Amino acid sequence: MTLLSRAPTAVDLPAFLPVVLVIDGDAGSRGALRCALEGAGYAVHEAGNAQIGLAKAAQHRPGAIILDFGLPDLTGLETLRRLREWSQVPVLVLSPFSEEDTRVAGLDAGADDFLTRPYGNKEFLARMRALLRRARPPPGDGTARFGSVEVNAKLRQVTKQGRQVRLTAREFALLHLLMEYPNQVLTHRQILCVLWGPKAETQTHYLRIFMLRLRRKLEDQPDAPRFLQTEAGVGYRLVADPELK
Numbered sequence: 001m002t003l004l005s006r007a008p009t010a011v012d013l014p015a016f017l018p019v020v021l022v023i024d025g026d027a028g029s030r031g032a033l034r035c036a037l038e039g040a041g042y043a044v045h046e047a048g049n050a051q052i053g054l055a056k057a058a059q060h061r062p063g064a065i066i067l068d069f070g071l072p073d074l075t076g077l078e079t080l081r082r083l084r085e086w087s088q089v090p091v092l093v094l095s096p097f098s099e100e101d102t103r104v105a106g107l108d109a110g111a112d113d114f115l116t117r118p119y120g121n122k123e124f125l126a127r128m129r130a131l132l133r134r135a136r137p138p139p140g141d142g143t144a145r146f147g148s149v150e151v152n153a154k155l156r157q158v159t160k161q162g163r164q165v166r167l168t169a170r171e172f173a174l175l176h177l178l179m180e181y182p183n184q185v186l187t188h189r190q191i192l193c194v195l196w197g198p199k200a201e202t203q204t205h206y207l208r209i210f211m212l213r214l215r216r217k218l219e220d221q222p223d224a225p226r227f228l229q230t231e232a233g234v235g236y237r238l239v240a241d242p243e244l245k
Contacts (some may be wrong), residue, residue, distance in 0.1 A: 023066065175214050
């Protein structure tokens with residue numbers, strides 16, 4: 001099995017999706033949402049109330065949050081307000097209430113989109129894709145920095161403290177993929193699918209080898225990495241700013 005010999009392109013990237021946190025007080029509803037999301041390739045964390053949901057949002061830094069307004073401890077509006085005090089993660093609100101005032105209040109409190117129950121899975125997943133497209137930052141000049149490392153994606157050049165670091169095509173492909181979604185967890189499945197292909201989704205030893213190589217070349221302390229971090233049991237993230245974690 002062979003890695004792609006180039007960094008992922010814009011054509012490749014939509015095939016992989018970030019981690020989603022589902023905050024819903026109903027276990028059956030959470031199960032249905034997990035089933036739909038995992039079937040579409042997402043990794044999912046769950047929370048049964050607002051307090052646990054806010055804690056998991058801080059811990060896991062998901063790429064998006066699905067928030068049900070029928071929570072047992074806090075109202076949906078209060079949950080949104082608390083979340084928006086420190087995070088701009090995209091939020092899709094689910095609610096049994098279709099009144100315009102409810103939707104307006106949710107959007108004013110910081111929701112990015114609002115979906116009224118009942119709804120179909122196709123519409124739900126389409127809303128998720130649209131939410132993530134809007135949240136993705138615009139392309140820059142091809143240069144990214146973290147710590148003393150500078151990466152020029154267009155020239156495929158990497159320097160650390162001003163000195164060139166030689167990466168193999170495989171190592172650069174992994175680094176470039178992580179750079180496309182800074183501070184977000186990319187699951188093992190997502191990375192493997194993009195870099196190795198869909199038949200390699202269980203071959204996590206490939207990732208461990210290449211992540212170890214990247215850490216040895218780019219981290220000051222490879223055994224205690226600041227930037228190329230592991231989300232235990234889930235995947236990896238590039239922490240562009242360690243203070244954000």
